[in-house]
Amino acid sequence: MDMDAELREQNKETIRRVYECGFNAGDPTVFDDLYAPSFRHHNKTIHDVSAGGAGEKESMRRFREAIPDACFTIEDQIAEGDRVANRLTIRGTPVKTFPPIECTGEAMEFRAVAIFRLADGLIEEEWFYREPDGSKPGGLD
DSSP states (O other): OOHHHHHHHHHHHHHHHIIIIIIITOOTHHHHHHEEEEEEETTOSOOSSOSHHHHHHHHHHHHHHHSTTOEEEEEEEEEETTEEEEEEEEEEOOSSOBTTBOOOSSOEEEEEEEEEEEETTEEEEEEEEEOTTTTSBTOOO
C-alpha cells in the first residue's frame, strides 16, 4: 500500500472511531484524542459550546442525553487527500428536544452527509448536512 493510500485508510479509521466510540458508545475521550484544538464545525447547531474537541465532546453529551439510544451507521465512506466523506444513517428515540429534533417519544431515522478534514491525524474541520425532513419521527420511505 502506498503512503497516500495508507494515510487515507488511517483517516477513515479516525472518523469511524468518532462515530463508533464517541457517538454510539458515548466515550468522551475520543474527542480529546482525535480533535485538533483548532477544530471548526462549519454547520454547528449548538453554538454555546467551546471551540475544538471540547465543544464537540459537549455536543455529543447533549445529543446522547436527548437521544440515548442514538446509533450512527456509516453507509459509505470515501477518502481523498485530507478529506473523509461519510453517508450516514442516524436512528434513535428522542427523549428530549435537541434542535431541530423534537422530543416525540417516537423512533426516528434520518440520513446525513458529514465531511471531515484531517491534518497530522487530527480532525480540523467538519461540514454536516442533514436531509431536509430528517428530524421527523418514523424515518424515511
